[in-house]
Amino acid sequence: MNSYSILVADSSETSRKKLCELLTIKGYKLFQATDGAGAIRISRSIFPDLVIMDVNLWGIQAYEAGRVIEEDRLSTVLFITNHASKGFYEKLQVMNVYAYIMKPIQQEQLHQTVEFTIRNARKIRSLEKKVAILEHSLESRKKIDRAKGILMEKFKIPEDEAYNILRKQSMDHCISMDKMAEKIITINK
Structure with missing residues (x-):
């Protein structure tokens, strides 16, 4: 079991609960936010290992919230989307780890992507320190x-x-x- 802390930011309670159920299987410590401002606020207080954020988040646009979280070095952001458009890829290119999850979420894909993202984010931070x-x-x-x-x-x-x-x-x-x-x-x- 992993002791990674993960913040799940999704405006849909149903999606957020389903995602948390899938992540609980791996033993992650989970936190939840319903909007972009809440995701930033919680990230500032707990510095999670990863923020999983739906692109259709209420309040502050998800990309803006993700940018703030990464620029302030609060965490790494992994987006969830229904549709990966050219605009989505362009916005994703400025993120720390170039990874995302497509809906509908598959359990194995989720677990692999989460592990991949956290490990790569840690490697990036280590290299930045060096x-x-x-x-x-x-x-x-x-x-x-x-x-x-x-x-x-x-x-x-x-x-x-x-x-x-x-x-x-x-x-x-x-x-x-x-x-x-x-x-x-x-x-x-």
Whole structure:
């Protein structure tokens, strides 16, 4: 059994209950919303692993609610639709995971798509974190290289000596080397 939390957003009580029955079989922790604003509000409070949203949602349009949920990094959205038109595919392309469920919902298809979407969303979040770490590392390296260049030019010293000065200053001030590099760059503007 999975302990994933899933928010089911559907204006039709019958459809919402049927979907929840199918998801209960897999042991998911379920929450329900009847409109777009409710889906956003609940997502902000529980950060579900997945939001399954019918495209014909009341209130805020489903695509707009889905965009808010994903942009605010509250969850990943999986849409349910009766008809997959060209417009639907265009709107789907901007979502985190390019997947959807067609009505009538088949139990096996639902379970596979839910698992696929949650796993891929987690992979995407993991990769985004790695990219952020690499970007930070690259920016730090650029600052350190620039500060070394300033020290080399100012004191007419070789690169390794400039690096040692930068390292010693960062240790003496109990700050990271990139923060020390920022200080050197700022002072020498």
